[in-house]
Amino acid sequence: MSESGAVSVEDVRRVAELASLELTAEEEVRMLRDLNAILGHVSHLNELDTTQVAPMAQVSEVIHAGQATVLRADEVRPCLHREDVMASAPETDGVFFKVPKVIER
Amino acid sequence: MTVETTEKKPLSIRDIRTALESGSNTAGHLVESCFQQIDARNAEINAYLSLSRERALEQAARVDDLAAKGDPLPVLAGVPVGIKDVLTIEGQQATAGSKILAGYHAPYTATSVQKLEAAGAITLGKLNCDEFAMGSSNENSAYGPVRNPRALDRVPGGSSGGSAAAVAANMAVATLGTDTGGSIRQPASFCGVVGVLPTYGRVSRYGLIAFASSLDRVGPFTATVRDAATVLGVIAGYDAMDATSSPLPVPDYTAGIDNGVSGLKLGVPAEYFAEGLDGEVRDAVEKTIDQLRAAGATIKPISLPHTRYAIPTYYLIATAEASANLARFDGVRYGFRAKDSNTLSAMYRRSRDLGFGAEVKRRIMLGTYALSAGYYDAYYKKAQQVRRLLAEDYLKAFAEVDAILTPTAPTPAFKLGEKADDPLSMYLADIYTVTASLAGICGLSVPCGQSSEGLPIGLQILGKHFDEAMILRVAQTVEALHS
Numbered sequence: 001m002s003e004s005g006a007v008s009v010e011d012v013r014r015v016a017e018l019a020s021l022e023l024t025a026e027e028e029v030r031m032l033r034d035l036n037a038i039l040g041h042v043s044h045l046n047e048l049d050t051t052q053v054a055p056m057a058q059v060s061e062v063i064h065a066g067q068a069t070v071l072r073a074d075e076v077r078p079c080l081h082r083e084d085v086m087a088s089a090p091e092t093d094g095v096f097f098k099v100p101k102v103i104e105r
Numbered sequence: 106m107t108v109e110t111t112e113k114k115p116l117s118i119r120d121i122r123t124a125l126e127s128g129s130n131t132a133g134h135l136v137e138s139c140f141q142q143i144d145a146r147n148a149e150i151n152a153y154l155s156l157s158r159e160r161a162l163e164q165a166a167r168v169d170d171l172a173a174k175g176d177p178l179p180v181l182a183g184v185p186v187g188i189k190d191v192l193t194i195e196g197q198q199a200t201a202g203s204k205i206l207a208g209y210h211a212p213y214t215a216t217s218v219q220k221l222e223a224a225g226a227i228t229l230g231k232l233n234c235d236e237f238a239m240g241s242s243n244e245n246s247a248y249g250p251v252r253n254p255r256a257l258d259r260v261p262g263g264s265s266g267g268s269a270a271a272v273a274a275n276m277a278v279a280t281l282g283t284d285t286g287g288s289i290r291q292p293a294s295f296c297g298v299v300g301v302l303p304t305y306g307r308v309s310r311y312g313l314i315a316f317a318s319s320l321d322r323v324g325p326f327t328a329t330v331r332d333a334a335t336v337l338g339v340i341a342g343y344d345a346m347d348a349t350s351s352p353l354p355v356p357d358y359t360a361g362i363d364n365g366v367s368g369l370k371l372g373v374p375a376e377y378f379a380e381g382l383d384g385e386v387r388d389a390v391e392k393t394i395d396q397l398r399a400a401g402a403t404i405k406p407i408s409l410p411h412t413r414y415a416i417p418t419y420y421l422i423a424t425a426e427a428s429a430n431l432a433r434f435d436g437v438r439y440g441f442r443a444k445d446s447n448t449l450s451a452m453y454r455r456s457r458d459l460g461f462g463a464e465v466k467r468r469i470m471l472g473t474y475a476l477s478a479g480y481y482d483a484y485y486k487k488a489q490q491v492r493r494l495l496a497e498d499y500l501k502a503f504a505e506v507d508a509i510l511t512p513t514a515p516t517p518a519f520k521l522g523e524k525a526d527d528p529l530s531m532y533l534a535d536i537y538t539v540t541a542s543l544a545g546i547c548g549l550s551v552p553c554g555q556s557s558e559g560l561p562i563g564l565q566i567l568g569k570h571f572d573e574a575m576i577l578r579v580a581q582t583v584e585a586l587h588s
Contacts, residue, residue: 012470019428019473020435021466022454034467035474037529042417045487048494055489058319059305059545060349062496063570072345084212090442097437102449 007035115275115328118184118335125172125183132165132172132183136227139185143229143276150274151251152267154190155198156230161185164227171225181339182225187277189268190231191238192323193312194218201314202236202246202264205460206440215312216347217281217323217340224339229277233267236462237431238283238316240264241291241534244525245464252521255297255561259518262292265326269296272326279336280326285316286419287514287538289324293550294513294563299333299580300326304571305545306351308337309344317426318349320419320542330551330580334358337573351571358574362581367401371579372506376412377537383516389554389562390512396586397510397579405506409498412540414491419539420532421475421488427465428472434460467528496544499567503546508579509567511537513550517560537565547573551580553587 012031016023023031056062082095091098116135124130140158147153168183193199193211200206214222222228235245243251243266251266253259254274261270265282269292272280282289284302293300301324308323315321325336341355373394378387398404436442436456443459446452461469475484502509515534524531541548546567553564564583568576 007474011474015470015474015477018477019469020432020450020453020457021461021469022458023466024458027463027466030463031467031470034528035471038420038471038532039474041529041532042421042484045414045417045491048411048414048491050487050490050494053490053493055486056493056496057489058349059496062493062500063304063306063351063545071348080212085438088209088212088439090436090440099437100446100449100452 007032007039115272116278117329118181118278118332121183121278122178125168125178128172132168132227133162135183136161136165136185136229139229139277142274146254146274146276149252149257150254150270150276151249152233152270152274152276153187153230154200154233154248154267157197157228161227161229164222168225168227179223179225180335181221184226184278185229186221186226187229187232187268187271187280188218189234189265189280189282191234191283191314192218192281193314194228194231198231199314200231200248201238202234202248203461203465204247204441205434205456209439211312213312216309216344218312220340220342221281221336226279232265232271232280235264235266236465237314237427238264238285238288239427239464239468241287241531242519242521242524243267243292244521245462247462250521253296253518256518256559258520259560260295260521262295262514262518264288265292265300268326269293269298269300272296272298272328278327279332281323281340282326283313284322284324284542285320285423286542287535289326290538290548290550290563290565291514291535293326294565295518295561297552297555297561298326298328299330299549299551300324301333301337301549301573301577302541302547303337303341303573304351304547306349307341307547307571307573309342309347309350311344311346315430317423318430319426320423330577330584331359331362333549334362334577353571356574358577361574362578364578365400366397366579366582369402369508369579370405370506371397371402372405372407372502372509374407374409374412374502374509374511376409377511381515381536382512385556386512386514386516386562390510390564393553393564393583393586394510397582400582400586407502407506407509409502409540411491411494411498412536415495415540415543416532416536418488418491418495419535419543420471421484422492422543424468424472425475425485426472428469428476431465431469436460464528492543495540499540499544499546503569508575511565511567513537513563513565517556517558517562541567546570547576549576549580551583553583
């Protein structure tokens with residue numbers, strides 16, 4: 001955690017870009033205030049020495065410690081019908097999802 | 106037609122079964138009276154976002170056919186249920202409380218819902234919630250807040266506010282909610298109903314619109330502990346469609362429910378009775394603990410020393426996972442797409458900016474920040490390390506006690522708008538519920554009293570991994586002491 005602790009408006013813009021969000025000027029101001037308040041509270045975690053602690057990503061590693069993970073068989077199964085899925089698409093030709101052009105000429 | 110579902114005396118699953126078996130009532134009649142109650146109350150409470158009347162009456166007709174033939178009835182035959190709108194039902198809307206999913210109809214059904222319906226339950230409709238289950242007051246729904254049926258100026262809690270309110274207002278006999286950091290237990294506490302957080306892996310997440318996949322769980326709300334045990338028994342179990350689903354067999358959760366607490370060791374963690382706990386909540390919980398002692402339990406003071414680090418740990422992990430899960434909402438395959446964008450990336454950004462509400466954007470931003478280059482170790486990895494310490498706190502505690510007793514929330518239901526502009530203060534109110542979420546253990550909230558203003562107060566009972574039978578047994582004792 002950065003010692004200075006403060007998120008800058010440039011940080012907010014960089015993270016918004018990473019997250020594919022387009023924040024308005026008003027939203028940027030509020031986001032800056034809220035992120036700094038929350039990260040200020042988060043900095044309490046620095047009180048703990050965790051150098052010898054393994055990260056825990058999943059509960060199953062605690063519940064089923066030492067047991068092998070059971071994965072389902074990798075076999076071909078029927079999937080959802082295309083028309084059912086395409087029914088919820090914002091724009092489709094019935095076969096593909098249509099999007100604005102990706103490559104500039 | 107008489108209306109069976111009065112505010113004072115909710116129907117139990119057992120009442121329904123007896124009525125259907127004896128022919129004194131029909132599923133069709135029960136469903137109609139539930140819809141009457143919804144028509145009377147939902148405009149002010151806003152618990153239901155959509156109703157599926159025709160589908161429900163068809164399901165009821167099938168149950169009534171079975172009953173008329175004298176065939177054995179499945180365990181939830183004729184039980185009217187509501188489903189939080191983050192769980193999918195084929196052909197039905199699934200908004201997740203968000204504008205970005207307005208108009209979306211799911212192409213498949215969640216396993217938990219499929220199991221309820223296979224057991225004869227009748228789905229009335231989909232229930233309001235905080236957007237993508239992110240919130241503690243239900244004020245983050247894009248479809249308006251839910252009001253607490255016990256006090257209409259108060260929030261019902263969140264994120265499963267509609268699920269708790271529907272049971273509290275007799276608009277369903279049971280509902281499904283989801284809990285990522287307290288979203289079943291806290292609204293159960295605020296609305297004066299029972300809400301169960303099953304052990305991680307106990308109930309399939311297939312068909313649940315993901316918020317934080319290592320924390321998300323599906324569980325029931327009911328008016329009574331016995332009904333919660335019955336519904337949990339139906340929805341629990343292995344599902345090949347959820348890779349984190351547990352293959353452990355599902356016991357009959359109602360079997361030992363009346364065994365009492367004599368001889369049990371119940372832990373009371375000092376950290377949960379410290380600064381910030383409302384005096385009336387403390388009194389109600391401590392009085393209940395005294396009653397459990399008088400009923401034969403041994404009350405043992407314990408320590409969960411890392412509790413004060415739980416909120417920052419939770420909000421880093423949950424938001425990091427959310428930032429990844431919610432990347433799928435991009436205006437391409439389903440949901441809202443902003444019009445008139447010239448490029449693909451502009452379409453992504455504008456669809457997400459217009460489609461997501463403020464709290465969802467805040468959490469995506471926090472999670473993206475915690476995962477971004479240069480900050481990953483300091484935030485996300487650090488939180489995962491502290492998560493292990495929090496889980497180990499519980500493993501140590503459960504070596505000495507059978508269950509743990511705490512308040513569910515530090516206060517009774519607060520007023521609408523009271524915390525809406527202060528996200529950190531809203532997050533801090535999750536202090537007693539997030540630890541169990543991080544550790545993967547089971548828990549529940551059961552009513553244990555009320556404030557001087559008549560607001561419900563909940564006792565949280567936490568149990569070992571897959572020891573739901575134990576916490577239901579303790580909860581049944583608490584319920585009996587208070588009735």
